[in-house]
Amino acid sequence: MLFLPNHRCEHTMRMNRKRRSRRGGMLVLIAICMPVFLFMAAFAVDVAYMQLTRTELRTATDAAARAGAKTLSLTQDDKAARAAARDAALRNKVAGAGLIVRDGQIDLGIGAQASDVSRFAFSPGGSTLNAVRVRGRRTNSSAAGPVGLLLGRVMGVTQFQPVSVATSTQLDRDICLVVDRSGSMMESINGGSLPGGACSVPHPDSRWMALNTAVLAFLDELEATHQQEKCALVSYSSAGIGCGTSFTTSDVNAPLSLDYTLIRDEMARLSSGPVQGRTAISAGIDNGVNVLTGKDIRRYAVKTMVVMTDGLHNTGREPILSARDAAKRGITVNTVTFSVDADLARMKAVAEATGGRHFHAPDATALEDIFREIAATLPVMLTE
Structure with missing residues (x-):
């Protein structure tokens, strides 16, 4: 009897041999590639x-x-x-x-x-x-x-x-000092009237004279730094007539300048008679913004405003709105409150709205120290 070869079996065997050969080849390839x-x-x-x-x-x-x-x-x-x-x-x-x-x-x-x-x-x-x-x-x-x-x-x-x-x-700074010249600045630091009355020259122990000393110390500190700092002076209260004189809501008393003589002269002039009126903080900030966006600014100088008040904002628009306007113009506002009557919460919010700092001075010595600190703290940036 003749047996014919089973072609299907032979084909299967050949395929199995090929598979074993491929598996062996993959192992060799993996071994070669592993170091890579x-x-x-x-x-x-x-x-x-x-x-x-x-x-x-x-x-x-x-x-x-x-x-x-x-x-x-x-x-x-x-x-x-x-x-x-x-x-x-x-x-x-x-x-x-x-x-x-x-x-x-x-x-x-x-x-x-x-x-x-x-x-x-x-x-x-x-x-x-x-x-x-x-x-x-x-x-x-x-x-x-x-x-x-x-x-x-x-x-x-x-x-x-x-x-x-x-x-x-x-960095150099363009600085605008914004000071409160309202009637409450004639009072003592702890509140209450002083000898001389509302129409007299500010008493040596008054809030105004403490501010005057602090501003002069601020200018002295600026002059002691190596930077070229422009500085301006703005004052505010409210418009009116009193003690035989008229006064406006806010004035630019001295434009931005590297020479601080006019600021000193204006502080002396304001100290030679009574300061009067209500407290329009927003008017002072708005005028400060005008100064720090005007023709005298330097393109790459840091714009800084220092706003001082001894009391409560009581006339004009809300100061936080003025602060937001300042922030939009790239101006940092530092606020300084002075006396027991000051609105700390509001002025802190004003500073924070612009990325600035709020300071509170409980007495004349602290006020001068704060102004010196602000003057001495120059902004820095990485330039390389």
């Missing part, structure tokens, strides 16, 4: 780690430059500025450790623009310091050394050495 996959994974991990470390270094260096410039502004002390920069750097971690910055990595100098449209340029040294430059490093020569890579040995690279430079410069 590991290499790519190591590369991706280290690239991400390097980018994270660079970002951390930039953040730490920026913080150090800002802290140094701010301290230089407040203290006018180069040693204090360097110490502040070092401390700020150390508080920021880079690759798991606080950034150590030595004095040799901190430069104090002058930041300036050649024109209104040019970039800030930093020059180390000089007699009118207004900028701090910090060079943050994680290199072989730095205190903490270079940054080790997590899987760099796979690629034959074990470390990298990032460097970051940041410069923070104090």
Whole structure:
């Protein structure tokens, strides 16, 4: 008997042999590609780690430059500025450790623009310091050394050495002082009348004379800084006639100028007779906005208003509306309240609406200290 071959069985056997051959080929291919996959994974991990470390270094260096410039502004002390920069750097971690910055990595100098449209340029040294430059490093020569890579040995690279430079410069300000000349400024700091009456020259212990002293101290402090600060004076109360004189709601007593002589003269003139009227805080702010958006402003100067009042707003539109208008024009309003009668909540809201600060002075000494602090606190920005 003859047996014919089963063609179906032979075909099945051939297919099984091919499948086994393919499975074996895939294993070989995977074995060949595995080192490539590991290499790519190591590369991706280290690239991400390097980018994270660079970002951390930039953040730490920026913080150090800002802290140094701010301290230089407040203290006018180069040693204090360097110490502040070092401390700020150390508080920021880079690759798991606080950034150590030595004095040799901190430069104090002058930041300036050649024109209104040019970039800030930093020059180390000089007699009118207004900028701090910090060079943050994680290199072989730095205190903490270079940054080790997590899987760099796979690629034959074990470390990298990032460097970051940041410069923070104090900015010039255009400042408008807005002072309250309402009738309540004739009273004592703690409330109540003083000898002389409402139509006399303000008493030495009156709120107005305390303000006069604080404004003069403010101008003295501005003149002691290295920056070129323009300053103007606006006063407000309400319109009326009293004690044989007429008075307006708000006046621009002195336009923006680098020379503060007129402000001093106007404060002396206002102090030579009674101050009168109600308290139109919004009128003072509105006039301050006019000054800080007028022809005398500088394009890149920071616009700042300092609004002082001893009492309650009692005539004119709501001051918060004026503050919002100021904020739209890029003006920061700092408010100062003085005496037990002042509306702290309202004036705090006015300041916060513009990103400014509110201060309260319980006495004449505190009022002068606040004005000095505002004058000495120069705005700073990163310029590199």
